[in-house]
Amino acid sequence: MRKLIILVASLFCLLCLHAQQNSEIIRNQKALSEARTEVEKFKYLRGLFYSYLWIKPDSSLIYAEHEISFANQIKSNYDLNRAYHDYAWFNIVSGDYPKAVFYINRAKSVAERSGNSFGLATTFGLLSIVYEDEGNFKEALVQSKMAKELIESQSPPSFKSEDLDTAISYMTITWRVATQFAELNEPDSSLYYMHVTESLMKKILGENSWSGLYYGYGNIYVNLREYAKAIQNYRKGIEIATTSNKDMMDNFSGLSTAFMKTGQLDSSIFYARAALALSRQTHYSLGQLSALNLLTSAYTAQNKTDSIAKYLALTVAAKDSLFSRQKIIQIQSMAFDQQLREQETVQQEKELKNKIAFYSALVTIAIFIVIGFLLYRNNRLKQKANIVLQNQKEEINIQKLKVEEMLNNLRATQSQLIQSEKMASLGELTAGIAHEIQNPLNFVNNFSEVSNELIQELLEERNNPKESRNEILENEILNDIKQNLEKINNHGRRADGIVKGMLQHSRSSAGVKEPTDINALADEYLRLSFHGLRAKDNSFNATMKTDFDNNIGKINVVPQDIGRVLLNLYNNAFYAVNDKMKTAGANYQPSVWVHTKKINDKVVLTVTDNGNGIPEKVIDKIFQPFFTTKPTGLGTGLGLSLSYDIIKAHGGELKVESKEGDHSEFVVQLFA
Numbered sequence: 001m002r003k004l005i006i007l008v009a010s011l012f013c014l015l016c017l018h019a020q021q022n023s024e025i026i027r028n029q030k031a032l033s034e035a036r037t038e039v040e041k042f043k044y045l046r047g048l049f050y051s052y053l054w055i056k057p058d059s060s061l062i063y064a065e066h067e068i069s070f071a072n073q074i075k076s077n078y079d080l081n082r083a084y085h086d087y088a089w090f091n092i093v094s095g096d097y098p099k100a101v102f103y104i105n106r107a108k109s110v111a112e113r114s115g116n117s118f119g120l121a122t123t124f125g126l127l128s129i130v131y132e133d134e135g136n137f138k139e140a141l142v143q144s145k146m147a148k149e150l151i152e153s154q155s156p157p158s159f160k161s162e163d164l165d166t167a168i169s170y171m172t173i174t175w176r177v178a179t180q181f182a183e184l185n186e187p188d189s190s191l192y193y194m195h196v197t198e199s200l201m202k203k204i205l206g207e208n209s210w211s212g213l214y215y216g217y218g219n220i221y222v223n224l225r226e227y228a229k230a231i232q233n234y235r236k237g238i239e240i241a242t243t244s245n246k247d248m249m250d251n252f253s254g255l256s257t258a259f260m261k262t263g264q265l266d267s268s269i270f271y272a273r274a275a276l277a278l279s280r281q282t283h284y285s286l287g288q289l290s291a292l293n294l295l296t297s298a299y300t301a302q303n304k305t306d307s308i309a310k311y312l313a314l315t316v317a318a319k320d321s322l323f324s325r326q327k328i329i330q331i332q333s334m335a336f337d338q339q340l341r342e343q344e345t346v347q348q349e350k351e352l353k354n355k356i357a358f359y360s361a362l363v364t365i366a367i368f369i370v371i372g373f374l375l376y377r378n379n380r381l382k383q384k385a386n387i388v389l390q391n392q393k394e395e396i397n398i399q400k401l402k403v404e405e406m407l408n409n410l411r412a413t414q415s416q417l418i419q420s421e422k423m424a425s426l427g428e429l430t431a432g433i434a435h436e437i438q439n440p441l442n443f444v445n446n447f448s449e450v451s452n453e454l455i456q457e458l459l460e461e462r463n464n465p466k467e468s469r470n471e472i473l474e475n476e477i478l479n480d481i482k483q484n485l486e487k488i489n490n491h492g493r494r495a496d497g498i499v500k501g502m503l504q505h506s507r508s509s510a511g512v513k514e515p516t517d518i519n520a521l522a523d524e525y526l527r528l529s530f531h532g533l534r535a536k537d538n539s540f541n542a543t544m545k546t547d548f549d550n551n552i553g554k555i556n557v558v559p560q561d562i563g564r565v566l567l568n569l570y571n572n573a574f575y576a577v578n579d580k581m582k583t584a585g586a587n588y589q590p591s592v593w594v595h596t597k598k599i600n601d602k603v604v605l606t607v608t609d610n611g612n613g614i615p616e617k618v619i620d621k622i623f624q625p626f627f628t629t630k631p632t633g634l635g636t637g638l639g640l641s642l643s644y645d646i647i648k649a650h651g652g653e654l655k656v657e658s659k660e661g662d663h664s665e666f667v668v669q670l671f672a
Helices: 002-034 038-053 057-074 077-094 097-114 117-134 137-154 161-183 187-204 211-223 227-239 245-261 265-282 285-302 305-322 325-463 471-506 518-536 559-584 639-649
Strands: 514-517 543-547 554-557 591-599 602-609 653-659 663-671
Touching: 002 038, 038 057, 038 077, 057 077, 077 097, 077 117, 097 117, 117 137, 117 161, 137 161, 161 187, 161 211, 187 211, 211 227, 211 245, 227 245, 245 265, 245 285, 265 285, 285 305, 325 471, 514 518, 514 559, 518 543, 518 554, 518 559, 518 591, 518 602, 554 559, 554 663, 559 591, 559 602, 559 639, 559 663, 639 653, 639 663
Parallel strands: 543 591
Antiparallel strands: 514 554, 591 602, 602 663, 653 663
């Protein structure tokens, strides 16, 4: 019952299709008889060609020949290109590929001669079909992409009625790119371009207006083994196939393939026969071969010997007719001849360029002779001037030597200042390390002394007579000694960790970036800076506040270099609040804030102090070498300059914001 319904529906679609095609033929014939301009006549000749192509190929051939004759008559290269295109398309449908390639090359030559970019793109599209029919999908895809890119670069479709041919060609070539990616087993690319095709179809022709789209989707889903989706799309294609027998037979073949993959052999045979009947009606050789292959495979699966023999013989005959060795040699020969013609054209252009270059060289030589004469005459006058210039040059050399000597002295002074800055930073870092290690060492010493006292007390208790010894006290003393030893061990490990960490940070930088916890680095150098200043001045004190973003993780930096930057920023912040504390009064609370935050692909570290700030008139100079706001002897002016260079070398930014008398804020930006 289900097959009967499908058969009736298919016959109804075919009747509707046949009626619509006849109506279209009558409409084009009437329009041709009433056409007044050459443009209109050629348009309706092409319309009749495509109307007959898939129902009466012999009639379509007549109109293709009329197109060529008419285009030559009106001497229109644009129309001649399209006429050759249609004639080649007829030969592709009928399976005469050598003749098709011949007329494709003719169309290509006309397009190149007249500068017709769109016509050239259509020839690439036809070559793509030839390669595709031969099974060379890789080369077919190359040709399709060339056609698509040429349309996009030269005459992108505007989807307006006057640009409809270009828009439809762009849509179909995009569809062909999608189907060729599917044959090359690249489903992601295939689906992408098929979605693009669907979007173009909606803009150009309207929703559900082209059955070829659903045939393409069906092929993709067959390759993905999603057969239910494939069958759904093929059936959708059959429902809307109202303008072309080709679309109908393609979707019939697709359904036959999908049903064969799912083991529904009777349904596969039914649709293969329907495709075969249509392909024979239209004399579409490749369609016949495809349908015969499907029938042979289906009967082989059913093990029906007679049917296998029958359709296998028909398949072999069709294949020999379509792809005989002689035809393949003809196609290759024609392609080679076309390459030779192109090479001859290139050679002619090369010879023309050589001639132009030769005459250009003659003109250039003549110009040089004239210039040489003028130069010779002027040279006599310049010789006198050269004597004066030589004397001036000697004087300039003397002055240059003096300047170089001054520059060398300046560089030596700069090197000494940079070394002084490094030694000052090293001293501050060393003081911080010493203060940091002092705490665990104090614990070790204190617990060692207490443990010695406890051991002495234990020994005294053990010297008492046995009956007067307090075992509970002995156990308590032993437990205390054990706890003290654990604390000694714990603080010893802490001191060891500090030393190892400081050794790691004190290594000279090799400039190699490594994953670094920027929060831990910022916290560590904050404490080192604070303790280093405390070691110099016991009266110094400040509040330290941190707000670290735990989502940052590790970032690739040179930790030693970034550590030097942080130490410099912290030292400046503590110096600023300490300087303000001397004059601000009892209510002033010196504070330094350190804040980190991840913003998109950047890590932002901010160091803020509530010191005296930086005067507005000098804030633009603070990153300049040797510029400092500190009193003479307390700063070289190289700290911020070196820090700025280090951050720039990391691809980041170092910025400053300040309000005089209120605060300063340094912002470091690094890529995560």
